[in-house]
Amino acid sequence: MSSLSDNIHVLARQEAFKDFSYFDEETVPANVGKLIPLQFLKPTSAIILTGYIPENASRFSVNLTCKTSGNIALHFNPRLDRGYIVRNTRLRGSWENEETCSPAGSSGCIFRRNSYMHLMIFCTNDAFQIAINGEHFCSFYYRLPLADITALEVNGTIEDIRTRQLNLFVYPDPNICRPSRTLILTTEEPLVDFLDVPITVGIGSEFRVGASLLIAGRLKLLPHSFYVNLQRGKTIYPHPLIPLHLNPRFLYGNSAPYVVMNCWNNGTWDHEERHQGHLSWMPGRDFLLTIRCEYEGYTIWLDNKMIGEFKHRLQSSIVDTLRISGDVVLYQLSMN
Incomplete structure (x- = not known):
C-alpha cells in the first residue's frame, strides 16, 4: 500500500513541476535540515530557493543562521496549517518579537500544497526583501548584522530543495521577478x-x-x-x-x-x-x-x-x- 501512495506522490510532484514556471537551472540540490554554507552577505546579495510543497505540508521554515550557535538572523516560517507566515530572529537561543502576516498575494494564497515555489531573499542596506514566485512579498528589517550570517537552513515539510546565491543590482529584478500588474x-x-x-x-x-x-x-x-x-x-x-x-x-x-x-x-x-x-x-x-x-x-x-x-x-x-x-x-x- 505504501508503494502505491509513494507512486501517487511522485506523480503529483512531477505534474506540479510541469506547472512551475520559475525553475532556475543554476540552482543546486540541497537537503532538508542540513546547513548550506553561504558566501559573505552584503547589500545586493541574493539567495534563491525553490522547493516542492507536498499535499500533506503543514509548515516549513527558511533560516539564515549565524556563526554564533543558536543565532538566526532571519526565520521565515509559512504555517499552512494556520494560514499565516511568521518572521523572526533568534538571539542566544531565545526568539525575539515575531512579525506575522497573511500569505495572500495578488493571485490568492502564495503557498499552495502540491505545488512548487520560488523564494528570493535579497539584502539591502537595512532589510531583507523577500519575493515569492516572482513578486515582492514583504520586508524584514535587520536585527543582527549581515556579516554574522554563515549558512542557509531549510526545515519542515518541503521537498526537492534547490538553492543558489548571486548578486543583483536592481530589486525586484525584471529578469527574475515578473513585473506585477501595471496600475x-x-x-x-x-x-x-x-x-x-x-x-x-x-x-x-x-x-x-x-x-x-x-x-x-x-x-x-x-x-x-x-x-x-x-x-x-x-x-x-x-x-x-x-x-x-x-x-x-x-x-x-x-x-x-x-x-x-x-x-x-x-x-x-x-x-x-x-x-x-x-x-x-x-x-x-x-x-x-x-x-x-x-x-x-x-x-x-x-x-x-x-x-x-x-x-x-x-x-x-x-x-x-x-x-x-x-x-x-x-x-x-x-x-x-
Missing part, C-alpha cells in the same frame, strides 16, 4: 480592482499644488502599522526618492497610535516627525485617508479631520509612484 492612477477614473497590498501604482498626472490623493480602505483587525509613500521610481533597490512617507503605527497597551512622517533623500531618511493625539483609527473599521498637496506642504486628513501636516522637503512634482504596504485592506484609490 496607473489618473484624475479621470478611480482604481477599485487589483488593490492587494503591498501595492505599487503609477501616478499618471503631476502631483502638484491643489492635487488630492484619496485612499479608502479598512484597517485589519490586529494592525501593527502600514505606510503610504509618495515616491519617484518603482524599485525597492536602489531606494527611490520619497517626498512623503506616511506611517501610522498602532501600539497596544499604554501607547496611543501615532503617525510618523518623513522623507528619503540623499541615500538616507531625513529627521522624522511624529504626530500624536486622538486618532480615530479603529481595527476592522473603514476609513478615508486624504493627502492634499498644499503650497507649503502636505496636509493629511482622516475622514473629515486633519491629523497632521508635513512641510515640503522635496518638490512634489517629482512624485510618479504611490506605494502602500502593511496592515490595511484597500477599497479604492482616487485623485482629484
